[in-house]
Amino acid sequence: MSVTNSGDVSPIRAVLEVVVRALVDRPESVRVTETERRGMSVLELRTSPEDMGKIIGRQGRTAAALRTLVAVTAEKHGKRAQLDIKD
Amino acid sequence: MSVTTEITEFLQDVVQAMGLDLTPSIEETDDATRINLVGEDGGVLVRRGGEGLQALQHLAATAFRRQLGDDNRIVIDCNGFRKDKDAELKQMALHLVSKARSSGMPREMGPLNPYERRIVHLAIAEDPGATSESIGDAFMKTVIISTRK
Numbered sequence: 001m002s003v004t005n006s007g008d009v010s011p012i013r014a015v016l017e018v019v020v021r022a023l024v025d026r027p028e029s030v031r032v033t034e035t036e037r038r039g040m041s042v043l044e045l046r047t048s049p050e051d052m053g054k055i056i057g058r059q060g061r062t063a064a065a066l067r068t069l070v071a072v073t074a075e076k077h078g079k080r081a082q083l084d085i086k087d
Numbered sequence: 088m089s090v091t092t093e094i095t096e097f098l099q100d101v102v103q104a105m106g107l108d109l110t111p112s113i114e115e116t117d118d119a120t121r122i123n124l125v126g127e128d129g130g131v132l133v134r135r136g137g138e139g140l141q142a143l144q145h146l147a148a149t150a151f152r153r154q155l156g157d158d159n160r161i162v163i164d165c166n167g168f169r170k171d172k173d174a175e176l177k178q179m180a181l182h183l184v185s186k187a188r189s190s191g192m193p194r195e196m197g198p199l200n201p202y203e204r205r206i207v208h209l210a211i212a213e214d215p216g217a218t219s220e221s222i223g224d225a226f227m228k229t230v231i232i233s234t235r236k
Contacts, residue, residue, distance in 0.1 A: 014104035022097055022150040054149075059226065062149055068142035073105045076131045 010034055012041055012081050015073045019066065024051035041074060041081040052087050090154040091120050094147055094161060098122060101143065107131060109165070119160035121170075129166040137172070140165050144202075173206050180210040180232065184217045188234040198227035207232075 009017075013034045021027035029048035034041055045066075047055055056063045067083050074081035095111050102109045107128040114121045124132070132139035144163045148155070155161060164170055176199075183194040196207060204221055207230050211219035216235050221228040 011104060011106045015101060018097075018100045018104050019146050019150070023146070057149065061145060061226075065142035065145040065149075068138055069101075069105075069146065072131055072139040072142070076106060076128075 010041065011077055012070055012073045012079070013043060015069060016043055016045065016066065016083070019069065020045060020047065020055065023054050023062065024048070025054070026051055039080070041079055042084060043070065043081060044084045044086055046086045049087070052085075055085060090151060090159060091122075091161075093154065094151055095122055097147060097150065098124065098143070098163065102128075105131070119162045121162045121164055123164040123167060123170075125166060129168070132165045133168045137165070137168055140168065176203055176206050177210040180207045180219075180230075181214075183232045184211065184214055184234060187217070187232050191234075193231050193233040195229050195231055197229040198223070198225075199230060200227055204228060204230055 013032050016032050017030060020030050020032070024030060024047050026048045029046075029051070031046040033044045035044075036042070045055070054062065055066070057065075063085060066085075070081050070083045091113060095113065098111055102124060107126070109124040109126040109128055109132075112123045112125050114123065132143065140163060147163060148161060151161070162169065180196065183196055187194045197204075199207065208219050208221075211217050211232060218233050218235070220231045220233075222231055223229060
């Protein structure tokens, strides 16, 4: 199995996009940007406003799970990452 | 396409995006469909008490909630990590039953998450002389294990 990603999409961003698109009703509205800030990847996630509740989840559990997955993926690639959910 | 196939494909996409070499293996039990991710890269999901696995479980269950309905349970595992933990949990529950029985005092277990509590309640239910009850109103609850006189 190939573990490289096509183009210049980082694994962290790729994971976030795959998972978030599966969670929402409007996958075409999902936007993820990734910037480097002091050696840390900062990911900004935007979805359609109607899908925000699905991303956050009851008591913020889905958002917490997304942050964990982002952190685990970053760790695997020797990086640190932060997820900003933009509403 | 069955929901199991859809979830399996989703998991394949996720682990590939993460850059992990893991292969799903599907097992149907009386209780649930288990998708076990097998491979040398499993450590990433299993470390720190399996927090990555736990997150993946929640995200898959949430994404496929509608297709899964109320009757289908899906359990995502990695190199049998969860299966081993489930067995330990069951053993601990049965151990506390015998302690409750010999002392006549209820025993506490936890705090446990809903998945863990379900395993404990099912284990206790096999013993007609024992009962279990969850206490609390948060996500994590303590289970009280008692025996009948």
